[in-house]
Amino acid sequence: MKPNSNSKSQGQHDDIQVLAFDIFGTVVDWHGSIQREMAVLYPDVDGDAFALAWRDGYRPAMARVMRGELPWTLIDDLHRQVLDEILPEFGLSHLDEKQRAHLNLVWHRLSPWPETVAALNRLKQKYILCTLSNGNINLLTRMAKRAGLPWDCILSAEVFQAYKPDPKTYGGVARVFDVSSREVMLVAAHHDDLEGAKACGLQTAYVERPHEFGLGRPKDVSPRLANDFHAHDLNDLANQLGC
């Protein structure tokens, strides 16, 4: 469905060349992946609460960098700082360096949503597919290799030395590919990310991920008029884009 247009769903995407994807929550299921891994590694811990607490620390950590309190920091290192902070709350203070390092890399091992890989392969026939994530290049590359995510190019906050929603990131995609901002569409499950992209002139596609925060905590996924596309999942987006 296209909330902001009476035209056919194929009506406005003829000029899109590049689809830039948010990753955590949009392409991969961070909550479910971390919960499943915790159930294996530390079955006595509440994996649901642990995943939420870890993710909760992510934005404040980025904000410290953006305010200049910390130097430029890769997400792998921010994840580790947050991990070290939350381990005591979950009775895991005893984890040694090797265990902490291994657990931190769960973010490299996140699983795609069920339709992700097939849908990306459809979209790839018609568009350049790139990541646009605050995740660092190493994280995104190893995740893609493990999960079979068929990116044409991995772009990251690391390339632009700025986290989303800094305009450097959205505008950077258009500059890298030498296209106008209208020729790039951000695909994301988060309205604030899409708003940042829209402010830079990109097209935007919202993807419903009602269970991003777990099955028991459904998210409001109602359409917003500002977005060019609103898709139930990535297959629905591929349908709407005529792939």
Next chain:
Amino acid sequence: MKPNSNSKSQGQHDDIQVLAFDIFGTVVDWHGSIQREMAVLYPDVDGDAFALAWRDGYRPAMARVMRGELPWTLIDDLHRQVLDEILPEFGLSHLDEKQRAHLNLVWHRLSPWPETVAALNRLKQKYILCTLSNGNINLLTRMAKRAGLPWDCILSAEVFQAYKPDPKTYGGVARVFDVSSREVMLVAAHHDDLEGAKACGLQTAYVERPHEFGLGRPKDVSPRLANDFHAHDLNDLANQLGC
């Protein structure tokens, strides 16, 4: 064959995680591709001489940037500067903007050597494959998409804001992937590139491309002791690496 070791060819690569590939000449045939395209577009021009003249302008143009005479410049733009310089020599001064822009993008349309794609798919089963080229991200991404080059990640001088052989580029690959320099191997058909990588502690694989400059101008492809591997082509490298 491994010129610098009496051990079996599988002897020294157990610690390699990342293969970083030079592109022009190593992975794709710039000379033949440009010659073939010129034969179609401008059949009266000596495509062999034209390809060589264009490529000859590449290093001096990068050198101007590296000396600070020009600001940081993408290779697409350096290619265009050189193109504009050589067109009069070949009786093509009359080309208009659209024709020049189209011709300049022949570097996005270079064809792989015959075994390249199959060999990269073998190597990809075991290693992270990335580009490490002075070509810009847009060029490398569009080339890969058209030619079916299965990179896990596209790294470029553009990411490091430095051209090879600047140590920032070779060291940058190891930093991006959070591995030691010994865990990265540069694969290239040019000894100066491999020397730059070796100086930064990377492993090195030389690939023979005797016809990089055309069938009538065979290149000396004899082994040098400094390299860890010496391969006839990328399939030979995959064999030596046990892929």
